[in-house]
Amino acid sequence: MKSAVAAFLRSYLASKKIHWDETLVIDIPKQKSFGDFSVNLALLLSKKVGQNPRTLAEEIKAYILNQDKKGIFEKVEVAGPGFINITLSVKKLQETVLEILKKDKKYGHSNLGNKTRILLEFVSANPTGPLHVGHGRWAVIGDDIARLLSAVGYKVHKEFYINDAGRQVEMLKESVHAILEGRDIPAGGYKGVYVKEIADLLSSKQDPKKLKARAIKHILTQQKHTLAALGVKFNFWFSEKSLHHKKTIQKTAKELVDKGVTYAKEGALWFRSTDFGDDKDRVLVRGSGEPTYFLGDITYHLNKYKRGYPHLIDVWGTDHHGYVKRLKSSMVALGYPEGSLEIIIGQLVSLYRRGEQVRMSKRTGEMITLKEVIEEIGVDATRYYFAMNDVHTHLDFDLEKAKEKSMENPVYYLQYAHARLSSILREAKKRGSKIKSKKDIFILDGADDRDLMKMLLDYPDELAVAASLRQPHRLLNFAKDLATYFHSYYHKNRVISDDKTLSSARLVLVSATRIVIRNILDLLGISAPDKM
């Protein structure tokens, strides 16, 4: 709906031949008396045009009212220093309810993305141990972002990069090998119980050459299971080793050399990343002739572009933030547009139980795995908890609270709203109360009806914003608000009554509300129960 309002403003600007590059800000005011949408264009324009903002606002108001042939707006008012407050007509809101029933599962979707292909890489944990809670956050956030972007018209593919080539997996092999031969695990090796399990599993298979591959495969399989249990499915699993295999890494080094952004020093090949704003230059090929992880990663990202994705998104933990600049620099150096590689840095997760922090230590092997968390609190609460906060904030994840069925755990609040909506429809059927005609919605014009309908109308805008900012938590907040509006409506208005037309009208509204809540839960991979 915001874009419809924006269209009126653009048309106004065009009619006055005013050039306006900045985005048009259309707000949903906090205060209800200010209407459904608020526009500050007159305030911004007054500087440029040199006119009193209120006079300008009056002019815009007159223009909008004159152009509104379909009766979308009920009221357009000039207020305060020069805001234009817009109130939608009830008719527009009622029509939106019908639109929801018609579009059903597709309601809220749009084509903002214009089918642009995006490769979204996330989790990409080392295949050296089970996934932990931190990975859980990236898994849920990454998956949600993919779902949001798909819903607004991008063609998104999800990828997991398997670091199966470096020193880490070598250490894994050494560790397993040591156990099999009854030796102590070497310094820097992996000591968790899972290493012992792998050793037990592989003890009968004697071929030591295949030990590493088998250990990796085993861990990877478990990681895949855990992610699948969370409802996270990747389109591609990309092996780092496959890059080394094909010698493409050397080709990348040559490309960089050809671009003139490298130099040799102390036997190593360096990338002059300081030319691109990095704080120091970075080694691409070591003195030993071995490529660095960095060069491998450049190759990998190059590979992504070459597979036909003009836009790349990576989701990383904050412990990798120092790496952002150099990777982006390398892509710019190779001629890819700035901004076409987007890296989302998320803060880490601390695990709590009843307010006490649960320490995670790989060294002692004492840790709670993601799998255990999912088993303990369930998929819905896990997905909700990991998605409920902005990824830029540290997340304190309290296992006990996540299990509670209270408002400390809002996932139930949302699901309860859906169950209640379902229950009303079920009960109506049982009592023979039904929707006579969808057009009965046109008799609903009370303040409560209006408020609820307005929330439903806002959903597509909220989804679009959440997707473009890559912030799934915004959608959860919206869903919570919508649920509040509905719960409140429910207490004030009886849906099923002797008044057949009124019942019919309210059943239409209930159906539409249920569709929107269900769509949001579906989108975020949380189940929408009919009964609780």
Next chain:
RNA sequence: GUCCCUGUAGCUCAGACGGAUAGAGCAACAGAUUUCUAAUCUGUAGGCCACAGGUUCGAAUCCUGUCAGGGACGCCA
């Protein structure tokens, strides 16, 4: 020392693009159920938006500095 994130009610957090009286849940207190699910609703109370400057018609939001918490600064991955 340099860089990144965070600092909003007692607690957990929303407040994209600067806007009109800063919001929600939990906890506290007071209420609501013969009626479609009380895992719900209604109300009261609770704030120097870390601190200090600056930018402007207007700042929780932008800029600078300070303080506090977390993280990163390898020819590791």
